Amino acid sequence: MASWNSIPLEIAYETFGWIAFFSWSISFYPQVILNFRRKSVVGLNFDFVVLNLTKHSSYLIYNASLYFSSAIQHQYFEKYGHGEMIPVAANDVAFSIHAVLLTAITLFQIVIYDRGNQKVSKISIATVCVVWLVAAVCFFIALPSNSWLWLISIFNSIQVFMTVIKYIPQVIMNFMRKSTDGFSIGNILLDFLGGVTNYAQMAVQSIDQNSWVNFYGNIGKTLLSLVSIFFDLVFMCQHYILYPEKKAVPPKLNKEGTEPLIRFSEERATPENV
Secondary structure, three states, rough: OOOOOHHHHHHHHHHHHHHHHHHHOOOOOOHHHHHHHHHHHOOOOHHHHHHHHHHHHHHHHHHHHHHHHHHHHHHHHHOOOOOOOOOOHHHHHHHHHHHHHHHHHHHHHHHEOOOOOOOOOHHHHHHHHHHHHHHHHHHHHHOOOOOOHHHHHHHHHHHHHHHHHHHHHHHHHHHHOOOOOOOOOOHHHHHHHHHHHHHHHHHHHHHHHHOOOHHHHHHHHHHHHHHHHHHHHHHHHHHHHHHHOOOOOOOOOOOOOOOOOHHHHHHOOOOOHH
């Protein structure tokens, strides 16, 4: 296994990694807190949450397997070279565990809080079922030959696929409602920071090793950052430009500086004025 050539770059790698971890981890809390305060999940797309749980679960399987399994690490070095470093850090594993837990809590909030007339679509339910069925079939294919690196690459591909599609229902819902009310922008801002620093972490490692295998050796992590950044920009555009939050207009005051007890429009509606 390769070692670091530059101590400053190693420090930068760890720094970027943990910034990404804390940004992505904290990004779950604004939505959870918003749901708790409103006692409602109206405005949060349920398909987004269901698809997100599958996404983070598959990402956890990939990260934990590659980070802790010596057998899988051996297969990785056999494929990409013993001079390379594994593309998964401790912060990746920690983030995945935390993400699964917080997404599950958000899903629980959907169950107990006011949902309005919203529900999980049949398309999302079918997608999740098909994805896990494919994963199960791949497990039995990999079992006879111990092709564990290939198997976790399937889970990595699943998380990339789920990352691409999970944002789409929320984008469409915001467009249809012409509002982002109920969907926390704090989540998006922190997710954006996590995506940028995650990409920077990978770049630092590649510069130190003078090799870009870190990017295509963990294509899932690369695409995760790029896709997340793209959709975060879309959500920021929706929230701040297309559908900005409408501020309440204060009532007009009369000459004495007080609000009239009866507005003119209400006066016209009284029997005396009809």
